[in-house]
Amino acid sequence: MEPLALYLHWPFCKVKCPYCDFNSHVRERIDEPRFAAALRRELAAEAARDGRRPLRSIFFGGGTPSLMAPGTAAALIADAKRLFDAPDDLEITLEANPTSVEAAKLREFRAAGVNRLSLGIQALDGEALRFLGRQHSAAEAVAALEAGRATFPRLSFDLIYARPNQSEAAWRAELRQALALAADHLSLYQLTIEPGTRFATEYARGAFALPGEEAAARLYWATVEEAGRFGLRPYEVSNYAKPGAESRHNLTYWRYGDYLGIGPGAHQRLTLGEGLWAARRHRAPEEWLARVEREGHGRVEEEALAPEDRARELLLMGLRLAEGVDPARLLARSGLSLAEAVDPAMLAACLDEDYLEWTEDGRLRATDEGRMRLDAMLPVLLR
């Protein structure tokens, strides 16, 4: 049976960041015990649906899960270990914001079993942090990083680049500073204007401009180069790690493994019987809560994915990875061979253009040049 990645969603934040389109909500008061109970109930209900599974990882995402009481995390971790077969080295990640962490709370999360911290630093420049609407200063970011490194065996943090007026030189300098503080993993995202966000409105109004395509490409190359000097390799479009330090949890998504998503708006892919099932949960926290309390779960849609759907999803995720896609895994997971899943003429053209290549062990992977054009490549390549 496919080992499982378990995602737990905490949908609340102190404030809503202007670029963010995650399922995160700001509430005056949160009835945490009720939400905690609902998360546990939904987890138990989902775990009971099919045979006992091996568990590979747990990820507390958000929102801002570091706002949770550490006890809530502890209870969920204990439940998961009871409901699934967990290895000793189970990866347990917590997303945290620099403001919401004080050293004491971090230690409590560590004690609850969290062994990997992912900090939303976003920038090390005060002005940029204000532009991004973040609640922390650059100094707080550095302090949180130091506390995190001292407390957790594994640590990663996020930065957002290609911000308005950000020169390549300035980004290289900021990134070098970040790399000096880094452990063995970083997520480095190009700023994206997501529909429905405050940035989307402001950007449409012309309140600020972003680097063009060419400039963004240069910033991307600079990122790869600077990270490389510190031994961090881009193992995924926006994720950099020393060999062995990759996020096991996120690798499950990109390798198109099974994952269970618990909490408001969480998505999942589960092998149930013969099929691969996609499901999502109600997005609104209160409605989700009511449904779990009433029906035991907040699932709103569940469908068995057709072979073509599975092949497309596997390829669109897998080609984001530097390791690429194993055609045998594609066949096993989707029922389609590579020749059935992609247009052979376009495959040849992409190989010819050095956007794609075969690895020695027979995997199809996107080259660096191909990976940075993946959104243009997928619609022509996939059938």
Add this chain to the structure above:
Amino acid sequence: MPDTPLDRIRNFSIIAHIDHGKSTLADRLIQHTGAVTAREMKDQLLDNMELERERGITIKAQTVRLHYQAKDGLTYTLNLMDTPGHVDFAYEVSRSLAACEGSLLVVDASQGVEAQTLANVYQAIDANHEIVPVLNKIDLPAAEPDRVKQQIEDVIGLDASDAVMISAKTGLNIEGVLEAIVTRLPPPKGEPDAPLKALLVDSWYDAYLGVVVLVRVKDGHLRKGQKIRMMSNGSVHSIEQVGIFTPKMAAVESLGPGEMGYVTAAIKTVADTNVGDTLTEDRNPAAEALPGFKPSIPVVWCGLYPVDADDFEKLRESVGKLRLNDSSFHYEAETSAALGLGYRCGFLGLLHLEIVQERLSREFDLDLIATAPSVVYKLKKTNGEWIDLHNPADMPDPSVIEEIQEPWIKATIMVPDDYLGPVLTLCNERRGRQVELTYVGNRAMAVYRLPLNEVVFDFYDRLKSISRGYASFDYAQDGYEAGDLVKISILVNAEPVDALAFMAHRSQADRRGRQICERLKELIPRQLFKIPIQAAIGGRVIARETISALSKDVTAKCYGGDITRKRKLLEKQKEGKKRMRQFGKVEIPQSAFIAALKMDA
């Protein structure tokens, strides 16, 4: 119902240059005679096509029957025909003229005689019409009625001393127009007891009534139940309804000599209906048909293709129905490698082309792509054979061509003095040869011979822009001449796009080739692969552009919650690709070709 006595009928067309106020005058005549209630009245009432209202121009001639009590105490039946002013719809005018005995020649008193004023008045004279000049827009401060009267006499040679001075907009002196119609235009002639002869003036397809035909009765009668015969093809139909336009369709018992109206007769085959045909009674046919109309000869051709290949059947049906309502539109089936099955269509000009395309897409809900407009070339092959070339893509190999001839036109351009210089420069640039240059007051009239090919390619727009809209333009075909012409192919990713091939004079080839390559570069979005674009004459490349590959396009964050959305987006993008044309490994949105072709028009 007894016939209206002939001497109480007046049939007349309103003719003028574009925008001189024909439709507005028609409004006032309709209003003044009480044909519609105040509530039903609206501006340019007869322009009932959506396109006409949007663009403020008349495209189709329209008929309405009015009743007018004249100063002599008698009530007259007036059949008014409002006609289009634009040169591309001249065929509508000529058919309307054939149905009438007289014309109101409307001239804008602030603008004076323009190119289409001349073209239309000469048509009316040819049709033996009595003509009443009407000076419109005298409410405008810029109106110069005396100068314009003089101009009518000098340029047209028509007595303008009794011209009716009006403002169609304010309604000033509409009574004067009505009296002139009654007293100065002749009544129709006709024999009530002779075998039926009715002229088929126009036809259209109505969703409820089927084929409707507009007729002018010359002799005899048309009534419900009658069996009529189309004299051109012998087809026989039983009349279901006879009626008039009030302007709404209203059934009547019969139509007698001199009258105009419509007939429906369960005509199933669109091809049975030919404008200019004579309707007669099957039992008691007329000995000979009416003279009919000269067929219109298309001057511009282009290919029309459904964007979605599945729509070809629908296009086939639609062109048939449209042709019913537009006899100056011609079509024949054609196949294009880039665009699939479609039609090669002939038009009277570029506005006509644009309007037909719009009508097809709106009235028949079709999504179409049009290829670059082309004139008809005559090719002499080395074996002595002559062929007509309607489509540059069909051009034989240059080695078997001995000579290429292109159509020329005689263009009349009227323009205020101040803009004459640039207008002459434009004509010369376009290989024009001056025939005549005369002045009427401060307006110049330039007569030029020009290759039609040069006019089809953005001439009209240029003329309008360099004269700030003041120049007016009319033309007539003027024979063929040999020319140094070449076919220019456009290659995308080294593959020819048949829909973009065009003919040009050798002296213009480089410029035109470069222009279209530059345009395509702007219009084709950057994509995964770089795309070479070339213009070539035979194997020789004369212009080249490259669209570079896009440099970065990848979603930054993609985790477990994003997969569904990404896949759905991908599916949508794949769906969108149905609108793309494949050139080797690159796919070009059809919209880019459409835009490139549009810019040409």
